[in-house]
Amino acid sequence: xxxxxxxxxxxxxxxxxxxxxxxxxxxxxxxxxxxxxxxxxxxxxxxxxxxxxxxxxxxxxxxxxxxxxxxxxxxxxxxxx
Numbered sequence: 001x002x003x004x005x006x007x008x009x010x011x012x013x014x015x016x017x018x019x020x021x022x023x024x025x026x027x028x029x030x031x032x033x034x035x036x037x038x039x040x041x042x043x044x045x046x047x048x049x050x051x052x053x054x055x056x057x058x059x060x061x062x063x064x065x066x067x068x069x070x071x072x073x074x075x076x077x078x079x080x081x
Contacts, residue, residue, distance in 0.1 A: 002028065002037040002058035009039070012056050016043050025050060031058075 016024050021043035031037040037058040042050035 003061055004039065004056060005059050008056045008059075012039075012041055012053065016041060016053060019043065019051075021045075021051070029055065 013024070023044040025042040025044060027040045027042075029035075029038050029040055035057075038055040039058075040055050041053040043053065044050055
């Protein structure tokens with residue numbers, strides 16, 4: 001199982017939503033020799049066509065990580081439904 005930074009996921013989803021998409025297909029691509037495990041995002045268009053977005057790579061949690069010492073990430077999402 002891979003670990004992802006929440007702020008990276010929120011940024012990617014906000015980008016897709018701000019581009020006017022309401023639905024997204026998310027798939028996990030396994031790591032290989034050159035790339036880490038990542039999530040692939042495809043926004044769904046009319047007639048089930050899709051628009052490919054840049055992947056979000058998995059991360060390694062630092063050994064000294066503490067959620068209590070972590071700064072909160074504030075998200076501004078501008079969208080209209």
